[in-house]
Amino acid sequence: MEKGVTVQQSNVVIQVFSEYLKQHGLRKTPERFAILEAAYAMNCHFTAEQLLTEMTENQRFHVSRATVYNTMDLLVEAKLLHKHRIGGGAQYEVSYNSDSHYHQICTNCGAVTEFHDVKLHKDLTTLKTRRFTAQSYSLYVYGLCSKCMSALRKKQKRLIDKDNGRKKN
Amino acid sequence: MEKGVTVQQSNVVIQVFSEYLKQHGLRKTPERFAILEAAYAMNCHFTAEQLLTEMTENQRFHVSRATVYNTMDLLVEAKLLHKHRIGGGAQYEVSYNSDSHYHQICTNCGAVTEFHDVKLHKDLTTLKTRRFTAQSYSLYVYGLCSKCMSALRKKQKRLIDKDNGRKKN
DNA sequence: GTCAGTGCAAACTTTTTGCAACTAC
DNA sequence: GTAGTTGCAAAAAGTTTGCACTGAC
Numbered sequence: 001m002e003k004g005v006t007v008q009q010s011n012v013v014i015q016v017f018s019e020y021l022k023q024h025g026l027r028k029t030p031e032r033f034a035i036l037e038a039a040y041a042m043n044c045h046f047t048a049e050q051l052l053t054e055m056t057e058n059q060r061f062h063v064s065r066a067t068v069y070n071t072m073d074l075l076v077e078a079k080l081l082h083k084h085r086i087g088g089g090a091q092y093e094v095s096y097n098s099d100s101h102y103h104q105i106c107t108n109c110g111a112v113t114e115f116h117d118v119k120l121h122k123d124l125t126t127l128k129t130r131r132f133t134a135q136s137y138s139l140y141v142y143g144l145c146s147k148c149m150s151a152l153r154k155k156q157k158r159l160i161d162k163d164n165g166r167k168k169n
Numbered sequence: 170m171e172k173g174v175t176v177q178q179s180n181v182v183i184q185v186f187s188e189y190l191k192q193h194g195l196r197k198t199p200e201r202f203a204i205l206e207a208a209y210a211m212n213c214h215f216t217a218e219q220l221l222t223e224m225t226e227n228q229r230f231h232v233s234r235a236t237v238y239n240t241m242d243l244l245v246e247a248k249l250l251h252k253h254r255i256g257g258g259a260q261y262e263v264s265y266n267s268d269s270h271y272h273q274i275c276t277n278c279g280a281v282t283e284f285h286d287v288k289l290h291k292d293l294t295t296l297k298t299r300r301f302t303a304q305s306y307s308l309y310v311y312g313l314c315s316k317c318m319s320a321l322r323k324k325q326k327r328l329i330d331k332d333n334g335r336k337k338n
Numbered sequence: 339g340t341c342a343g344t345g346c347a348a349a350c351t352t353t354t355t356g357c358a359a360c361t362a363c
Numbered sequence: 364g365t366a367g368t369t370g371c372a373a374a375a376a377g378t379t380t381g382c383a384c385t386g387a388c
Contacts, residue, residue, distance in 0.1 A: 064345040085254035135312040143304040
């Protein structure tokens with residue numbers, strides 16, 4: 001629990017999960033809390049596989065792949081993690097006490113960045129849905145990151161120059 | 170091309186794809202156009218597998234799984250299809266000339282419904298992104314559909330009644 | 339003591355890839 | 364003619380499942 005979250009936050013999160021497990025008649029196993037701590041120690045977005053590697057490689061705690069997947073589902077249910085389906089599989093993100101932000105995904109290189117928007121946030125929290133009880137939102141903006149955009153511009157420029165050269169000859 | 174789209178729209182879509190292929194130096198194969206037509210004949214959301222089944226079962230055109238996946242990617246690139254990562258795999262949706270709508274996803278039964286929101290639409294189209302050139306958006310609202318919500322309420326009521334009964338005895 | 343939870347590997351689902359055959363240009 | 368495409372099957376990637384064992388209650 002060194003990286004992303006303070007010790008105080010960590011304790012609260014453990015309490016929240018503990019309460020969730022109690023409410024749902026689930027057992028408080030060391031594996032579940034180890035996964036919770038490992039998840040909250042990750043930075044930004046991470047996959048189930050990355051969390052597993054982090055846990056086993058650093059010899060923090062041995063857990064099986066199946067238990068990681070099971071527990072991640074519980075943590076999503078308990079609103080302690082957000083699940084995003086970006087790229088090949090799923091990516092997770094810490095959600096307790098985190099500010100509401102949105103994701104920009106580059107369709108060229110797959111880079112994911114975050115941004116904030118007050119007006120959008122206001123609209124989303126006051127959104128009127130049809131025959132539906134909203135609980136959470138995911139907004140993804142697809143496009144090109146600045147790197148890929150400038151690479152594309154250069155490529156297009158080269159093509160135009162090449163074409164002009166051809167016309168002259 | 171009977172279900173979702175008129176013949177006129179169909180022709181435009183074929184032209185758009187044709188132009189896209191030309192611009193990108195790609196070949197105009199019968200498979201590609203057959204997949205485009207089949208996709209635009211589908212209703213609402215569909216998976217790669219569903220499209221393949223639709224095409225082969227109805228003996229419209231024989232294509233391989235790999236070609237369907239390849240072509241779907243092209244159609245997404247050409248902005249003729251939207252790709253959503255809902256549930257297990259990917260779901261596609263016709264996007265040419267379609268109104269901008271958003272998706273409500275039931276976390277209990279997985280049902281996907283659409284809704285519109287003028288204010289949100291305005292915000293999204295005038296969104297200020299950071300170091301990023303936006304091209305498209307996906308907004309998913311997660312929660313409970315009315316069916317699952319009322320089922321949950323009934324279940325909770327049963328539990329409360331049961332608990333009250335226990336206390337009396 | 340009991341049964342939910344775990345580990346492990348195998349199964350499963352969805353998507354990608356390698357390669358020979360084909361065909362649009 | 365030839366390089367881009369296709370079909371097929373095999374492989375890869377991500378996730379779930381079955382079953383025997385373990386440990387939280």
